[in-house]
Amino acid sequence: MVALVASAAAVAVVAPAINSDKRDQRQEDRELEDKAEEDALEAGLPLKLAPGTSYYGPSWYVSNASYGTDQLNGNPFKEDGGEAVPSWAWLEKNWTPLSATGLSVSVESQHKTTVLVQALKLRDVDCSAPVPDGTLLRPPGIGDGGEVTPTVDMGMRVDSSRPVTRVVKGLTLGAPYTSQVALDKGDAREFRIIFTAQEKACSFQADLLVYSKGKQYRLRLPSSWGKGGKPASYTFTVAPPHKPYKSHYVVNAANMLVAVPDTHIKWNGQGPTYTGNGELSYW
The missing domain is CATH 1.10.287 (Helix Hairpins)
Known part of the structure; x- marks a missing residue:
């Protein structure tokens, strides 16, 4: 026992x-x-990139194709209509942003040491295409996302002989950008980045220049995002104004494409303003 x-x-x-x-x-x-x-x-890379919320897309688009004065008049603009009918996907595939394009991107630091975000750099720039003169179009307005954390704004004129990273106010480029943003591990900031063109129509890709652990990195910036916050494309396009255009359209408050006369478009610097009432008219 x-x-x-x-x-x-x-x-x-x-x-x-x-x-x-x-x-x-x-x-x-x-x-x-x-x-x-x-x-x-x-x-790995010093920053993790994700879609931001502070850039609402181009205010106007242009196309080489002329849609006449009634070809699209009265057609609906379908938010999720795909590439074959007037929609955001249709604009992205067939049209070029006028004067300015860009993106907002949220960055999160991944390295133990401080990461410095310094500037922009272009790659694969092609400004040999003709400036679109067929149709000028204003897409639907997009409301802002309410109050957001202050962004870091920077931009670049793509068709300049020597593109330089510049400060941005609204969609206007100012003095050369001389700051750098310091991020410790886990820190996150949102960047709003604008690219402009004044004389040439250009396609290009762009990098964010980042310094970490004694080394400079070039992080490629997405031009559009797909499902799950994954990059869908890296190629941007932008074109300067070409006046007059063969046809002019706006999307009105009812999400309807409306043909408008040239006299209803007022130009102020690089950008047009629509002065009509958005009603269908067969002038």
Whole structure:
């Protein structure tokens, strides 16, 4: 009987020791996994990019095609209509932003050391295409997202002989951008980036210049985002004004395409303003 009691006591002692060993092993495995994940982040790009919310798209678009004075008149603008009918996808595929294009992007620092966001850099610039003169179109208005955290604004004139990163006010480029944004690990900021053209129609890609751990990185900026916040394209397009256009359209408050006469378009600097009432008319 004494032997049985002693054996049970031994088992009771061994069992907690085994459980403790298992807990220690699980803890060690978790620590190794965390370290592997951290090492991967340190070896990777210094910033994680995600869609921002502070850029609402071009105010006007232009096309080489002339849609006449009634070809689209009265047609609905379908928000999710696809590339074959008037919609956002149709604009993105077939039209060029007028005067200015851009994006907003949220960046989050991934490195232990401070990451410095410094400037913009262009790549694959092609300004050889003719300036579109067929149709001028104002898309539907997009309401803002309410109060947002102040953004870091910077921009660049794409068709300049020597493009320089500049400060931005509204959609207007100002003095050269000389600041840099410091981000510690886990810090996030939203950048609103504007690209303009004054003389040539251009397609291009763009990078955000970032400095981390003694090295400069070029992070490619998406021109559009797809499902799950993944980049859908990296190629931007932008064109300067070409007056007069062969036809003019606006999307009215009822999401209807309306043909408007040239006399209802007022030009102020680089940008047009529609002065009509948005009603269908067959002038």
